[in-house]
Amino acid sequence: MKAHDALFIGGTWRAAAGSGSIEVVNPADEQVIGTVPAGDAQDVDAAVRAARDAFPGWAATPPAERAAHLAALRDQLAARADEIAETVTAELGAPPVLAQKVHAGLPIAVTGSYAELAATYAFEERIGNSTVLHEPVGVVGAITPWNYPLHQITAKVVPALAAGCTVVLKPAEDTPLVAQLFAEAVEAAGLPAGVFNLVTGLGPVAGQALAEHPGVDLVSFTGSTAVGRRIGAIAGGAVKRVALELGGKSANVILPSADLAKAVNVGVANVMTNSGQTCSAWTRMLVHTDQYDEAVALAAEAAAKYATPERMGPLVNGGQRERVRGYIARGVEEGARLVAGGAQTPEYAGTGYYVRPTVFADVTPEMAIAQEEIFGPVLSLIRYRDVDDAVRIANGTVYGLAGAVWAGDEAEAVAFARRLETGQVDINGGRFNPLAPFGGYKQSGIGRELGVHGLAEYLHTKSLQF
Numbered sequence: 125m126k127a128h129d130a131l132f133i134g135g136t137w138r139a140a141a142g143s144g145s146i147e148v149v150n151p152a153d154e155q156v157i158g159t160v161p162a163g164d165a166q167d168v169d170a171a172v173r174a175a176r177d178a179f180p181g182w183a184a185t186p187p188a189e190r191a192a193h194l195a196a197l198r199d200q201l202a203a204r205a206d207e208i209a210e211t212v213t214a215e216l217g218a219p220p221v222l223a224q225k226v227h228a229g230l231p232i233a234v235t236g237s238y239a240e241l242a243a244t245y246a247f248e249e250r251i252g253n254s255t256v257l258h259e260p261v262g263v264v265g266a267i268t269p270w271n272y273p274l275h276q277i278t279a280k281v282v283p284a285l286a287a288g289c290t291v292v293l294k295p296a297e298d299t300p301l302v303a304q305l306f307a308e309a310v311e312a313a314g315l316p317a318g319v320f321n322l323v324t325g326l327g328p329v330a331g332q333a334l335a336e337h338p339g340v341d342l343v344s345f346t347g348s349t350a351v352g353r354r355i356g357a358i359a360g361g362a363v364k365r366v367a368l369e370l371g372g373k374s375a376n377v378i379l380p381s382a383d384l385a386k387a388v389n390v391g392v393a394n395v396m397t398n399s400g401q402t403c404s405a406w407t408r409m410l411v412h413t414d415q416y417d418e419a420v421a422l423a424a425e426a427a428a429k430y431a432t433p434e435r436m437g438p439l440v441n442g443g444q445r446e447r448v449r450g451y452i453a454r455g456v457e458e459g460a461r462l463v464a465g466g467a468q469t470p471e472y473a474g475t476g477y478y479v480r481p482t483v484f485a486d487v488t489p490e491m492a493i494a495q496e497e498i499f500g501p502v503l504s505l506i507r508y509r510d511v512d513d514a515v516r517i518a519n520g521t522v523y524g525l526a527g528a529v530w531a532g533d534e535a536e537a538v539a540f541a542r543r544l545e546t547g548q549v550d551i552n553g554g555r556f557n558p559l560a561p562f563g564g565y566k567q568s569g570i571g572r573e574l575g576v577h578g579l580a581e582y583l584h585t586k587s588l589q590f
C-alpha cells in the first residue's frame with residue numbers, strides 16, 4: 125500500500141502539526157518503502173479531543189449497532205487480507221505464508237469475535253436488589269509494538285470500540301503502514317468520525333504524550349517491560365486505568381512420559397515462528413536429564429530447517445539484530461553450548477537483518493539467556509532432575525506470560541500446569557485460542573486481552589440499588 129503523509133483524526137486524513145517524519149524500511153533488503161508523519165504532542169492533543177467529542181455518541185450507540193459497525197470493519201479487513209499480508213511482509217519481513225495465516229488471518233478473526241461479543245454481551249446484570257451497568261471507560265490511548273502489528277492493534281482497538289470507548293492509536297515506528305491500512309478500513313466501514321484516531325510517531329514523543337494526556341481514561345500498552353513500567357507509573361500518578369502486555373521467557377516443559385520428538389519439534393517451531401519475535405514464545409525448553417541429550421540432538425536438527433529466508437524472515441531492524449547477536453555471544457561467554465546457529469551472518473543473507481536459528485544446550489537457569497527476553501530465534505535447553513525441580517525452574521524468572529506442558533497423560537500435564545505462575549499454558553500442543561484470555565502474571569503485565577475478558581478491560585461498573 126502507499127503511505128499516507130497524514131494522520132487520521134476526527135474521520136479525516138490531515139497533515140501533522142510538525143514536519144518530522146519516519147522512514148519505513150523493509151528489513152529483508154534494507155530499502156526504504158515509505159515515509160509517515162512523526163506526530164507530536166499537538167497532534168496527540170487534537171486526536172484525543174476528537175475521541176472525546178465522539179465518545180458520548182458512540183457510548184450511547186446500542187451495542188447491536190456497534191456490533192454491526194464492527195462486522196463491517198471485519199468485512200473490510202477480510203476484503204483486504206492480501207494487502208494486509210503484503211504490507212506486513214514488507215515492513216516486518218514476515219514470510220508470506222505466516223503473513224497471510226497469522227498477521228492477516230488473526231486480526232480478522234479477532235475483529236469478527238468482537239462483532240459477535242458486542243451483540244451478545246450482558247452490559248447490564250441483576251445482583252439481588254441491584255442492577256449493575258457495565259459502561260465504557262471513556263477515551264483509550266493504545267500504544268502498540270511491531271511484532272504482530274495488526275493483531276496487537278485489533279486486540280486493543282476492537283474490544284475498546286465494542287465496549288463503547290473511543291480510541292487514539294500510536295503504533296510502533298517500524299510498522300506504521302499496516303496501522304494506516306487499518307485506519308482506511310475503519311473509514312471504509314463507515315464508523316463515526318472520531319471514534320478511531322491514528323497518530324503515527326515516536327514512542328518517547330507521541331507515545332509519551334498519549335500516556336500523559338489528561339483526556340485519556342485508559343492506557344493500553346504492549347511492548348517492552350522498561351517502557352511498560354514507565355507507562356504504569358504515569359497512569360498510577362494520574363489514577364487512570366492501565367493495561368500492560370509486556371515481555372516473556374516462557375517455559376516449554378517436557379515431562380518424561382511425553383512424546384519427546386513431537387514436543388521438541390513443536391517447541392522449536394514455536395520459537396522460530398516470526399523470527400522469535402513473539403512475547404509468548406517458549407524460549408526455554410525444560411527436559412528431564414535422562415532425555416536431555418536426545419532432546420538436544422532433535423532440537424538442533426529441527427532448528428536447522430529454519431535456516432532459509434522462506435521459512436524464517438529477518439528481524440525487524442538492525443538494532444534488534446544486534447541485540448539478539450549480543451545475547452548469542454553472551455550465551456557462549458556464559459558457557460552454554462551452541463548446537464545450532466550462532467552470531468555470524470547467515471550465508472543466505474545478502475542484505476537484510478537475518479539471524480541464524482540458534483539453539484543452546486547446557487543452559488543453566490541463572491544464565492542471562494535463560495532469564496532475559498531475547499526477542500529473536502534463540503532457544504535455550506535446560507535440564508531438570510524431577511518434577512519439583514522443573515516447576516522451580518519454570519517459575520524462576522520475573523516473567524509469566526505463557527508456557528507449555530507435554531505429558532503422556534493429559535491429567536498429568538494439567539496437574540503440572542496448575543503449578544505454573546503464568547497466564548497461558550498449552551497442553552500437549554493445544555492450539556492458540558483467539559477467545560481465551562491472554563496476559564501475564566508477574567512482570568509480564570497487568571490485564572487481559574481477547575474474548576470476553578478483553579472486553580471487560582474497557583468497562584466500568586455502576587451499581588443501581590432498588
Ligand code: NAD
Nearest residue numbers: 268269295296327328331332347348351370371403497499
Ligand atoms: P518498546 O517498548 O520500545 O515499544 C513499544 C511501543 O511503545 C512502540 O509503539 C513505541 O513507539 C512505544 N514507546 C516507546 N517508548 C515510549 C515511551 N517513552 N512512552 C510511550 N510509548 C513509548 O519496544 P521496542 O523497542 O519496539 O522493542 C524492544 C523490546 O521490547 C524487544 O526486544 C522485546 O523484548 C520487547 N517487546 C515486547 C513485545 C511484546 O509483545 N510483549 C513487543 C515488542 C517488543
